[in-house]
Ligand code: GTP
């Protein structure tokens with residue numbers, strides 16, 4: 688008999704990260720191939736993007752240019768979300784039910800994470816994003832486990848001389864996330880004691896990001912829950928032009 692076709696929704700990449708990181712700038716660059724001034728976002732925004740010509744989607748390696756399926760394989764949705772602390776529900780609802788999400792691009796201002804306030808804000812947001820992905824993975828009911836969702840940490844604004852180099856963005860975020868993890872666990876414990884809850888031990892385990900134990904948090908711990916994390920530098924703007932090659936390569940690899 689007749690089998691209903693699966694909905695042919697497009698592969699989607701999600702832009703998340705603190706306010707001012709450069710998400711909307713990157714989106715406009717993808718849409719118009721040029722950068723225009725942006726304002727802080729108050730609503731999500733989706734565009735249909737086409738992978739620039741210099742990159743080949745992993746799924747299209749054996750097809751030739753001009754073949755309609757080759758062209759189709761280059762298309763994806765890019766979904767921008769507001770980074771303001773009060774507007775993050777737009778991003779987090781996408782994370783609880785990520786249909787067709789092929790990857791998450793966490794855009795962060797590499798100069799702002801050189802300072803404590805900026806670093807802590809980015810670490811808290813990233814912690815929550817990674818924890819949502821971890822819960823999705825560990826809470827999955829199918830034996831196969833859910834599809835992997837990789838995360839690209841796009842260390843943006845490398846044109847600024849105050850920007851941290853990508854390997855230091857990585858180390859700083861890992862260290863700061865270790866602290867977030869500790870303080871969240873403590874908060875949970877305190878509230879559990881206050882409420883006298885019985886299964887707070889279970890809760891603590893569920894809410895703990897990455898490996899348990901005394902060690903520090905490292906991004907590679909996420910591989911066990913289906914999320915590879917890559918940190919790559921770039922800049923959307925800058926006197927010497929834009930450099931987002933590494934990010935498109937990453938998109939091509941996961942498209
Ligand atoms: P929210 O919408 O508030 O979450 O922020 P956003 O992440 O969308 O930031 P947006 O794209 O609006 O960029 C914030 C500011 O950073 C803008 O003034 C951009 O022009 C600027 N900007 C973006 N990318 C770069 C970059 O690579 N280098 C420099 N120097 N500035 C950049």
Ligand code: MG
Pocket residue numbers: 710711712725726727728767768769770
């Ligand atoms: Mg924006």
